[in-house]
Amino acid sequence: VQLQASGGGLVQAGDSLRLSCTASGRTLPSYVMAWFRQAPGKGRELVAAISGTTNSIYGDFVEGRYTISRDNAKNTLYLQIDSLKPEDTAVYFCAGRGSAVTVMARTARAYTYWGQGTLVTVSS
Numbered sequence: 482v483q484l485q486a487s488g489g490g491l492v493q494a495g496d497s498l499r500l501s502c503t504a505s506g507r508t509l510p511s512y513v514m515a516w517f518r519q520a521p522g523k524g525r526e527l528v529a530a531i532s533g534t535t536n537s538i539y540g541d542f543v544e545g546r547y548t549i550s551r552d553n554a555k556n557t558l559y560l561q562i563d564s565l566k567p568e569d570t571a572v573y574f575c576a577g578r579g580s581a582v583t584v585m586a587r588t589a590r591a592y593t594y595w596g597q598g599t600l601v602t603v604s605s
Contacts, residue, residue: 527555
């Protein structure tokens, strides 16, 4: 499975963004998928994960400004970020677990497939 993340960019505080992650090589409907982010000088942290049945979990820092979703027909994962803040500045990665796994893990090492990351920079 190859994952391609897109949608990042330079935005102002208060703006919204929708990140996309398109998969190729295999269909995703049964895969647990997730978004992680990594700010400069920090470790990779879970933003949100979604199961094949569209149940979802969010990272501890999420304040309701993030929404994860998926369109299985398009083999695409999304992350909507509203009311962006400068502290949201990070590289955002999409990730997927193996096809037989149904648990939405919170740690990066549990995910097998990774996109290349898309940079989100929020100016104040």
